[in-house]
Amino acid sequence: MSAERWKEDEALLESLRKGAPGAVDELLRLYQGKIFNLAMSILKNESDAEEAAQDVFMTVIRKVETFQGNSAFYSWIYRICVNTCLMRLRGKRRNETVSIEEFMPVFTDEGMHASPMDDWSKEVERDALNEELGRMIRKYTEELSEKYRVVFVLSDVEGLSNEETAKILGLSVPAIKSRLHRARLYLREQLSRYLLEGKAG
């Protein structure tokens, strides 16, 4: 989180508390896109995400007077968003996602790589591939179950530290790291298959 962002948050918090004119516009300007994106990545449904975003902003406006400021403002609002979305998911039957186990790397009994590795790390540096790659990463992220998805989105997409993500989700740092690692392993495997197929076809 940049120093500038901290300052913006501080100023926003102050003006929200005072009920200053323009405070709500500023809140929307800074957080509307982020909250919708986070809600979408958890709920994967536009109208659910929209309703969740409404709830999030309602909560923020109601509770901003009592917000203690022990944690950063953005971490507080993300936390409200995550909780709101998880509550919504709880009520619904979860559409089962792919089993992550099938996409973990395979090793021999001696702990060696069981199959040869294809090095596509240089290939994906080509900018021409960016849009397609972004789309594929999003698609594979959506396949993850919510447990891994939320962590991956907060850490690798939004760029928060493990500590920040842990605070937002109310989990330990080791739990965050283990989920993040598995999410990356899954994406690595899926991207490998995708890029190899592309070459073959």
Add this chain to the structure above:
Amino acid sequence: MNCKELAYMLADYFDGSMDPRLREELDAHLAMCEPCMVFTKTYQAVSDKTRLLRRHIEYEIPPEVRKRLEKFVHAAALKYPEKIREYRDQVERDRRGKIADLVSAAAAGRLSSAIALLMESHCAACPECGEYFDSLRKTGTPPSVDPPDGIRAHVITLMQTLPPGEEFFLA
């Protein structure tokens, strides 16, 4: 360290939380194991690319959703201060009632001994209040239960300094 162990330590390797001795071991393994080198490079490419391509990965908020949300949040924000104001007005009304009671009680000599003592010592030091309450006592009934602002402020302070558990009025 074998390839499997290495694969499961990569998160620590990249976030810098790895023990330096393990890191040395891992680097040594990487230097002599082609599959692990490729695995590590592609693993790192996943998170590097993800951060780089955020714009493509994040969900764009559709314009009509944005509009609806803005409308909703503004309406909610307008409603909220109204509720706060209602609450503050209520508190203010309650306080006025209490002051009125206190002033009548002072005029009728029905103050509890604790508040009477506070009042007495304040009036001795504050001519404004002294004069006001003196005249109240002389006329017997208060002409108006809403005292002037200056006096009102002093009475509020007095009420707030009353120790907890002490009554305002005689039973």
